[in-house]
Amino acid sequence: MLSNDTSDIVLNNVNKIYKTREGKDLHAIKDVSLSVEKGEFVSILGPSGCGKSTLLNILCGLLDPSDGEVLIGGEPIKGPRKDLGVVFQQPLLLPWLKVIDNVLIPVDVQDRKRSEYMGRAMHLLEIVGLKGFEKKYPSELSGGMQQRVGIVRSLVHDPSLLLMDEPFSALDAMTRESMSVELQRIWKETGKTILFITHSISEAVFLSDRVAVMSSRPGRIARIINVGLPRPRSIEIMNTDQFGVYTKQIRREIEGDGQGISPKLISAQQA
Ligand SMILES: Nc1ncnc2c1ncn2[C@@H]1O[C@H](COP(=O)(O)OP(=O)(O)OP(=O)(O)O)[C@@H](O)[C@H]1O
Secondary structure (H helix, E strand, O other): OOOOOOOEEEEEEEEEEEOOOOOOEOOOOOEEEEEEOOOOEEOOOOOOOOOOOHHHHHHHHOOOOOOEEEEEEEEEEEEOOOOEEOOOOOOOOOOOHHHHHHHHHHHHHOOOOHHHHHHHHHHHHHHOOOOOOOOHHHHOHHHHHHHHHHHHHHOOOOEEEEEEEEOOOOHHHHHHHHHHHHHHHHHHHHOOOEEEOOOOOOHHHHHHOOEEEEEOEOEEHHHHHHHOOOOOHHHHHHHHHHHHHHHHHHHHHHHHOOOOOOEEEOOOOOO
């Protein structure tokens, strides 16, 4: 058994089989088991089409698994959950609303009192370097700033768990790096559990406590790698030999995909 009392997410032998329009079965994810501890930062990395978004939609309660057990905070998922923070590839801000009103959308949607969340919203905007931008419209912000507003919005109702689906993929390389540093700081300051989906090996190594590498369809967790790099991590850590050991190990795992890798749990330190 992979889980214990401190697990925020538990997936036990989860399968998803879609029916295609031709009526055929498409096995999108196969026997996925993973547990994410409270306060842990775990990335899921894998080739296009391996089922990353399928997994995320199952965790959000938007999609039912065909088989297997999914627990969030120890509870089975019964439908769409409002108590999670979710960040997508695009910030999806409403252009006619000011930054602060975009940030407070989860509070409004859940009929909570704005006055109780205003201080938290302002504090989070300050953490991500957007103090003074509360009354601006999204069109007055850069892409990176808009994505930071999206991250603040996902945190404003204080979810314990944040699901992030390639949140930096639309950003340029330099903004992407500084957003990773920013996210590490937010994670440390807020103590959230984060499940982060990415295509980028270096992003996954930089940010994560553990990286789950998925194989191509049917998506399985081929390997889970513990990243033992010290924290806090600065961008310079990417130039170190130790960082290179992790990225090479993950690349080897991905390139070895399709050659019969079997699911296994290892620690990079033991490798
Ligand atoms: N509703 C659906 N009906 C049938 N097949 C689907 C459906 N949704 C996804 N699939 C298939 O399931 C597989 C996994 O899709 P998914 O979007 O989860 O992959 P992904 O890893 O997120 O891909 P990417 O990295 O390109 O976003 C793909 O082969 C996709 O075509």
